[in-house]
Amino acid sequence: GKFGEYGGQYVPEALMPAITELTDAYERYVLENEDGFMDEFRRRLRDFGGRPTPTQYAERLSERYDCNVYLKREDLVHGGAHKLNNALGQVLLAKYMGKERIVAETGAGQHGTATAMAAAHLDMPCEVYMGKRDINRQRPNVFRMRLNGSTVTPVTAGRGTLKEAISETMRDWATNVEDTHYVIGSVVGPHPFPAMVRDFQSVISEEARGQMREKTGGLPDAVLACAGGGSNTMGAFAEFVDDEDVALYAVEAGGSSLSVDEESGVAPNSASLSTGREGVLHGARTKILQDRDGQIMESHSVSSGLDYAGVGPELAHLVDEGRVTAANVDDDAALTAFHRLSQLEGIIPALESAHAFAYLEENRGELGDSVLVNLSGRGDKDLESVIEETEKR
């Protein structure tokens, strides 16, 4: 469960039985397709999730950047984001493991709603832990989770955001490991989570690689994806990692500035790959925004889905190896890209996904003739906050 020096299983002893059981299930069902698990996963992704998603040629962006821009439309997955790929896989695995209850954490609420939908679809009771602050700024998603029959439990510890929600969920899991599975929201956490979530999300690049060959007769020169925990990034990159000629760009949230004042404990961005340092968070060694005493810093982003002080260990390793370029764009550029895609292509992107389009705008002409951008989700959930932000600026 190591990716170079990153990854591993830094968890309290009490959690090891659950981790060991999950690792065994991951190896049997996901890696070896025991009992046809992966066949059922793919069938449900098609019939319930609406896959495959298009790899669409973006005519107006291609004109603007004088290169061929293709969009991987994960905004068209049921629920409006790539999050369902992972949530469906993990809830189905919980069923195969004989678990009777699901717990999950969420920040932007996309992962929470995806888990609630998958749990309803597979008739599993589900409890989602969500920071009090996030509940207030993501009300539509809270409503959706409850509509799907999930319980949303407010987390009031600390700042009441994702970090505390993850800790609370891990505590619940350690207590109820007999009948409960923890559906983690990204390629983070102790092994086997980062590898398993990457495997569930790799359907994105499996499809996209074939669609690009079909449409262009070859592979893209570059693949761009936004990175919060790193799951849509790892999903969009997985099948291209061995294609040396395909450049891979992980675009993080540059927030309002990249300068990190280690005294204040507050980072005005979430660019863990670029400004983070090695440390342990949520059970894995990875790159983290931390102050000089090693305390996890408060992160920032205009998009709550990228507002996370850590990042997936595999992604951190690929950046250290030079296989993935760690990029970032600031809040303003992401908001401008949000409006630009809406006007030019008639697609309102999630604010998270808009970060990848901002990077395309800032690096036009330098990314090659054929560029694939992973559109991780749609922007309906962001309308309120974008209206507010736009009026403020």
Ligand SMILES: Cc1ncc(COP(=O)(O)O)c(/C=N/[C@H](C(=O)O)[C@@H](O)C(C)C)c1O
């Ligand atoms: C539409 C959309 N695009 C990208 C992301 C970033 O998550 P990753 O793909 O795991 O880097 C997200 C992240 N959403 C999480 C959530 O909804 O709970 C997020 O808040 C946390 C996992 C960090 C998202 O909603």
